[in-house]
Amino acid sequence: MKFPANHFLGAQRNGVNHVSMNVGTFGPNGPVRGTNYPVYSDALLDWYQTKGMGSVRLMFSWEAVQSTLGGPVPAPGANYAVYWADLIDVLIRLLARGLMVTLAPWQYNSISGDTDIVYANAPISPPSFADFWRSFAAAVNTVTGNDQRVAFDLINEPHTHEESGNKPGDLGISLPQWFLCAQAAITEIRKPAPIYTNTIFVPGVGYAAASKFVDNGSAAGWLALTDPTANLAVTVHCYSGLGSSKPTALRDACAGVVGWARTYGVKVQIGEIALDAGPNGTATYGSTFATAQAQWADWQQFCLQNDDVLIGWNWWGNSAPGWWNQGDSYDPAGYHWGLTLNDGATQTVYADLIDASFVTPRLAVLDNSADSGMGPNATTPVGWESPDIWVRQTADGGLVGEPILGGRPCVVYVRIHNRGNAPYPISGTDVLQLYWAKANAGLSWPNPWSGSNPSQGDIVAPAQHIGATGSAQATVLSFNWVNTPNPAGYPGNDGHFCLLAVVTKADASPFDGFKDSDLNQNVLDLSHVAWRNIHIIPVAMRLLGELVVANHTTHAMNTQVTFELLDARGRPAGEGAEQFILLPHDAALARIRDLDDPNGNIEDLGEGAYRLLDPTAGIDGLALRSGEHLRFGLEWAPDDGAPGHAVRATQYALEAGERIPIGGQTFVIGQVDGWSSGTAE
Structure with missing residues (x-):
């Protein structure tokens, strides 16, 4: 345990x-x-x-x-x-x-x-x-x-x-x-x-x-x-x-x-x-x-x-x-x-x-640059943006992510830190297990990572031994991802996916020590686990993709989904919110039409399109039944000439007067500091 x-x-x-x-x-x-x-x-x-x-x-x-x-x-x-x-x-x-x-x-x-x-x-x-x-x-x-x-x-x-x-x-x-x-x-x-x-x-x-x-x-x-x-x-x-x-x-x-x-x-x-x-x-x-x-x-x-x-x-x-x-x-x-x-x-x-x-040595994969790797990470509520996981189209040793093409082989790099005071020896028996899943804002565990539905998640490649790592040093492992999922096979050609890296023993469950259904909190609590959102989209595509808001619990859930619009530097965008469009699909469209919106934050543009007047307030009071998934297409292309932009969507559970972050998706277009690109000019 x-x-x-x-x-x-x-x-x-x-x-x-x-x-x-x-x-x-x-x-x-x-x-x-x-x-x-x-x-x-x-x-x-x-x-x-x-x-x-x-x-x-x-x-x-x-x-x-x-x-x-x-x-x-x-x-x-x-x-x-x-x-x-x-x-x-x-x-x-x-x-x-x-x-x-x-x-x-x-x-x-x-x-x-x-x-x-x-x-x-x-x-x-x-x-x-x-x-x-x-x-x-x-x-x-x-x-x-x-x-x-x-x-x-x-x-x-x-x-x-x-x-x-x-x-x-x-x-x-x-x-x-x-x-x-x-x-x-x-x-x-x-x-x-x-x-x-x-x-x-x-x-x-x-x-x-x-x-x-x-x-x-x-x-x-x-x-x-x-x-x-x-x-x-x-x-x-x-x-x-x-x-x-x-x-x-x-x-x-x-x-x-x-x-x-x-x-x-x-x-x-x-x-x-x-x-x-x-x-x-x-x-x-x-x-x-x-x-x-x-x-x-x-x-x-x-x-x-x-x-x-x-x-x-x-x-x-x-x-x-x-x-x-x-x-x-x-x-x-x-x-x-x-x-x-x-x-x-x-x-x-x-x-x-x-x-x-x-x-003793102590191995960790970090959630963000401020993560000490020595215990629960309280420096961020966001568990899905680990800087220690990134993807490259080829094994070129690059240290930042880049666009990858769906259905084609690529390479996933994972950095493992030794936060202990002793070197981790070559004779160590720890391995890194790496999994992928189709992203949605309410991801849980062990599914979809387990491979029970191979189109929604599975192992990326066989586990690898960590190898010798000095105290206060790091080791980078590379995994050949041969069977990369192709976004063309998903609704809306959505190319938003997630990677989960876990340091453990070869025969151990990657979810050993997880509690409840909240994947985000488990990742933040456990230093040997890290999570990263990535994008697999055609290079020329400019659409953000599809947001999935989900309830993986056994009970009904009231949620709020907020959006942070980020510029090419990864900072809050000063303008362009009026060009951020929400396209709810199927059941989500009916739910938005019936939603009580007392603050008038959701503007109906007709033909199934909506504008959020304040993206940071987002969609508030969205009720989800147990096991329910609601899908929203997202579009945002500010005309500012910048090389890229990003949108961070965060899903919160609203319980007993508290707002608890349970997951999210980060969409990237072009070049944005600190993230893989979603597309290239």
């Missing part, structure tokens, strides 16, 4: 587990700063940012923020207040550095001396767990202003008592009870007034092990969860490389859960991961740096191949000086794998291993 690039689940963001606020035990008056947990310097958080980390999993303890079950969050009392202030301070400072933050309670059982699914050494219950998460989500969103860069990981490493090896004192939790607790928490977080929409990560049992998720019942339990916002993801932990020299140890451990997730459209976060890496400055250590390098290189390739499912990994772990060490799985005082022990002044062998892999 695709998400906008700035969504928590919208792109890979790698980082670290930031620990030591997950306190083990503390006194009856609450945790004490400097005794039970550290204060973190700006230097350490700056180091995270400098390394290019995109996310931090921030650990804390439930009892430290809610001192009694059902009590307030934050808990009353001076020490609790200081702890809460320190936790929020770290959160805010991480957000200020552009990092996504996952808040995760790490629970400790002092009887077993290990992490456990407990509160104050007692089992948790769905009501108390739900109450905590509702109170915690409310408190966090109050101080962050509902910042959606904050996510919630429900609890660290659920496990049954048997999965602990029947460790004395361990309580654990059964699989059914865990998913009852998880659903209760989700339901409370999403309860209205207000509803909190933060991304929620839900682990499985088996200590959240990636290798066990599919087979131990966690996958089935996870799929039974419900969330009205559809903003859940899986989190798993991967320590399967420890004690192994196999280069594919990490890949092998995660392949099952990733394959399952792709099948069911689920996102996966690797919430914890670590490797032994040879000499680390301690007396006892495991593996070799060369072995770890081979394992990590294979892991990076696996992440790239599966970046449609994996949203990143967080190394375990790191903390303030004196609170953490670099010991590995062979060290009795280890299992820490610290990246820096001195706020970034120096770094350990583990940072040497992974620090080049925090940054």
Whole structure:
């Protein structure tokens, strides 16, 4: 399932587990700063940012923020207040550095001396767990202003008592009870007034092990969860490389859960991961740096191949000086794998291993020149004028569009940008899919792009691999469009068509991540999709073509269609509106004749022709039945001697007092800056 690039689940963001606020035990008056947990310097958080980390999993303890079950969050009392202030301070400072933050309670059982699914050494219950998460989500969103860069990981490493090896004192939790607790928490977080929409990560049992998720019942339990916002993801932990020299140890451990997730459209976060890496400055250590390098290189390739499912990994772990060490799985005082022990002044062998892999590539096709390619594009309401898609009659490498002849081969060029901080390698598995459709102002999806009616839309050419693209660079792909549609086969010889370019995996649907029927908004929301109106008309033709106003929804729609008359520079034309003529066909003609036009904007010229006195006001209050298409011929040829002109038609849905752009067509005659020509002199 695709998400906008700035969504928590919208792109890979790698980082670290930031620990030591997950306190083990503390006194009856609450945790004490400097005794039970550290204060973190700006230097350490700056180091995270400098390394290019995109996310931090921030650990804390439930009892430290809610001192009694059902009590307030934050808990009353001076020490609790200081702890809460320190936790929020770290959160805010991480957000200020552009990092996504996952808040995760790490629970400790002092009887077993290990992490456990407990509160104050007692089992948790769905009501108390739900109450905590509702109170915690409310408190966090109050101080962050509902910042959606904050996510919630429900609890660290659920496990049954048997999965602990029947460790004395361990309580654990059964699989059914865990998913009852998880659903209760989700339901409370999403309860209205207000509803909190933060991304929620839900682990499985088996200590959240990636290798066990599919087979131990966690996958089935996870799929039974419900969330009205559809903003859940899986989190798993991967320590399967420890004690192994196999280069594919990490890949092998995660392949099952990733394959399952792709099948069911689920996102996966690797919430914890670590490797032994040879000499680390301690007396006892495991593996070799060369072995770890081979394992990590294979892991990076696996992440790239599966970046449609994996949203990143967080190394375990790191903390303030004196609170953490670099010991590995062979060290009795280890299992820490610290990246820096001195706020970034120096770094350990583990940072040497992974620090080049925090940054990731991010591919995008832009909607307009102001589009950042990093999330929903709010710089324009027009999604159908991408500068990254253009057509040429021959493969001459031209960087601007030109007239093409219907029914004859041509070439479509598409530019793909890498907006990430890492190069996109030749080994990447993303492809560009390219589709065409017969244009109308109410285009939707998946039809007509799907090819179900080949005369109305289909694939342009087979998908192409993106290829190596440097950070902040772009790659241009060319597609031979052999079977170009011929406008002579369409009503009114209309040569207005559309192209849709999608960056995706080879076997994925191009419409993965689309919502509702509004193609225009989907294109603007999703950086990996772009749309371009083009014209396929005889070179000497001077007619604009045919506008199709359509309703692809399942309900009746009131619409407005407006027109912008543009000169050869692509700017609003100062004159010539009186020469803009509307020629409604068939049902459209009857609808215009019956239209209530209180402002007198539509002038009847006779013989089925109409003039819009103010094209920008357009046709207002046009009612469309579900599935209805109305066709209008357009003519405009201002006598200004200019080399070209254009008309942009935009269709709006009129709903509950709002005017929502849902599509449009841009018609071009001659040479107009920024567009392909519709004809040539």
